[in-house]
Amino acid sequence: MQKILVSACLLGQPVRYDGGGHGPFAALLQWQQQGRVVALCPEVAGGLPTPRPPAEIVGGQGGQVLDGLIALYSVDGSDVSGAFVAGARQAEQLVRAHGIQIAVLKARSPSCGNQQTYDGSFSGQLVAGEGVTAAALRRMGVRVFNETQLSQVQALLDGAG
Numbered sequence: 001m002q003k004i005l006v007s008a009c010l011l012g013q014p015v016r017y018d019g020g021g022h023g024p025f026a027a028l029l030q031w032q033q034q035g036r037v038v039a040l041c042p043e044v045a046g047g048l049p050t051p052r053p054p055a056e057i058v059g060g061q062g063g064q065v066l067d068g069l070i071a072l073y074s075v076d077g078s079d080v081s082g083a084f085v086a087g088a089r090q091a092e093q094l095v096r097a098h099g100i101q102i103a104v105l106k107a108r109s110p111s112c113g114n115q116q117t118y119d120g121s122f123s124g125q126l127v128a129g130e131g132v133t134a135a136a137l138r139r140m141g142v143r144v145f146n147e148t149q150l151s152q153v154q155a156l157l158d159g160a161g
Contacts, residue, residue: 002157004031005094005103005137007112008041010147015041019051022106027150031157038094042087042111042133048080055080057110058120061127062088062135072110072132075122084111088136095142103137104153107146114144 009016011032012024031037044050053074060070065081066088072081088111094100105112113131118124134144145153 001034001036002102003038003098003100004036004153005091005098005100005105005142006031006037006039007104007106007109008039008044009106010104011037011039013039013041015044015050017043017050017052017054022147025147025150027154028104036157038098038100040087040091040094042091043083044087045090046083046085046087048083048087053078054122055084055110056118056120056122057129057131061117061129062110062113062132063130063139065132066135066139073120084132087111088133091133092136092140095137095140101142102153102156103134103142103144104150105131105134105137105144105146107148112146114138114146 009021010023012021014021053076055074064070071079111131111133114134116126119127
């Protein structure tokens with residue numbers, strides 16, 4: 001059975017920066033009941049507490065953070081790049097251990113966003129791009145989706161048997 005890496009917050013786990021969660025989403029719960037889900041919050045796995053100050057990628061995207069070209073800062077000015085990279089490495093380990101080819105990650109997150117992230121100004125401005133974990137997984141060949149794309153994931157699973 002094909003496993004799916006899922007952002008823990010999308011399963012309703014209270015791991016978001018503000019101590020909350022999202023969902024849970026019916027499709028994700030169904031996949032979890034089927035034994036398909038491997039849950040992870042990369043930020044918590046990387047050593048950040050819950051709750052924690054919000055963080056954004058300043059002046060670039062997740063791949064640049066992975067490559068050490070730019071930093072990721074919390075709203076209080078702390079460089080939290082190391083924790084975000086450490087969380088991405090945890091995700092990579094899970095992908096390898098479980099043969100994961102699909103991930104469903106939280107949209108717009110500095111870790112998990114797969115299409116957009118916030119621009120680093122803490123003003124709510126979005127830019128096209130991806131978070132640190134999403135970039136790491138994509139580099140590994142994992143197909144990364146967000147919670148608005150669950151029907152696309154279901155279609156892949158249905159096609160995979």
